[in-house]
Amino acid sequence: MLEITGLRKVYEGRGRTVEALRAIDLKVDEGELVCVVGPSGCGKTTLLKCVAGLLTPTAGQVRLAGRAVSGPPPGMAVVFQEYGRSLFPWMTVRQNVELPLREKGVPRPRREELVTGALQAVGLSDAGSAHPWQLSGGMQQRVAIARAVAYEPQVLLMDEPFAAVDAQTRADLEDLLLGIWRRLGITTVLVTHDIDEAVYLAQRVIVLSGAPTVVQEELRIDLPEDRDQIVTRSLPRFAELRTHVYGHIRAAKA
Numbered sequence: 001m002l003e004i005t006g007l008r009k010v011y012e013g014r015g016r017t018v019e020a021l022r023a024i025d026l027k028v029d030e031g032e033l034v035c036v037v038g039p040s041g042c043g044k045t046t047l048l049k050c051v052a053g054l055l056t057p058t059a060g061q062v063r064l065a066g067r068a069v070s071g072p073p074p075g076m077a078v079v080f081q082e083y084g085r086s087l088f089p090w091m092t093v094r095q096n097v098e099l100p101l102r103e104k105g106v107p108r109p110r111r112e113e114l115v116t117g118a119l120q121a122v123g124l125s126d127a128g129s130a131h132p133w134q135l136s137g138g139m140q141q142r143v144a145i146a147r148a149v150a151y152e153p154q155v156l157l158m159d160e161p162f163a164a165v166d167a168q169t170r171a172d173l174e175d176l177l178l179g180i181w182r183r184l185g186i187t188t189v190l191v192t193h194d195i196d197e198a199v200y201l202a203q204r205v206i207v208l209s210g211a212p213t214v215v216q217e218e219l220r221i222d223l224p225e226d227r228d229q230i231v232t233r234s235l236p237r238f239a240e241l242r243t244h245v246y247g248h249i250r251a252a253k254a
């Protein structure tokens with residue numbers, strides 16, 4: 001579904017050059033849930049922006065369902081970390097979720113259906129007429145997730161989507177995402193700095209090295225498919241996997 005080859009990104013500023021990504025090679029299968037982790041500043045956000053067609057790579061290529069990505073492709077949805085800034089404050093929750101569907105040219109009755117379904121999926125059926133600023137942080141992030149899901153993307157990209165909410169909300173949002181992913185089978189790439197979260201959510205964890213950034217390690221998460229915050233996280237295999245990822249991140253920093 002997603003094929004990233006030799007992806008390189010160099011930021012050129014006034015007299016300052018930053019090689020954010022050296023050469024990233026990564027394939028994501030249809031319906032897969034992949035988490036990307038790596039040291040702070042290693043280029044995770046840069047990678048997602050290149051994949052989303054929001055940044056032009058310096059070299060290399062991103063292909064979505066066989067087609068080269070050269071701008072935001074129609075089959076992709078992105079959820080950013082700063083949900084507060086990604087929702088329009090003057091629009092209601094429903095209008096925010098509906099906006100990309102209007103731009104996609106989805107007819108009105110189908111739009112209504114998709115928005116209602118997405119708000120239901122994130123447990124916000126009652127909040128449709130509220131404005132984002134009337135909601136808690138966790139609820140705003142659920143709106144951002146609903147907007148992405150309503151769009152029916154082939155690929156969902158998420159950049160540290162749960163970093164700004166409290167621990168309990170975070171656990172709820174993780175399970176919400178897993179539920180939606182299981183039900184809809186959307187190919188998902190989630191960037192996180194939280195190793196436990198990566199192991200808990202993913203079928204595969206990609207560890208990026210420190211700069212100059214390459215894929216340091218790919219790890220298949222062979223935990224039972226049904227994940228549970230308490231049961232899964234207390235499995236001996238969970239501890240082994242997180243220790244393994246921690247080791248690689250430490251090596252990446254060194």
Ligand code: ADP
Binds near residue numbers: 011013038040042045
């Ligand atoms: P991460 O998301 O892993 O923390 P980023 O992708 O945000 O990393 O950044 C990777 C590197 O690229 C950092 O050194 C950062 O300072 C640099 N960088 C990010 N965006 C820009 C930009 N617009 N201009 C110049 N340098 C940038």
Ligand code: MG
Binds near residue numbers: 044045046
């Ligand atoms: Mg980032």
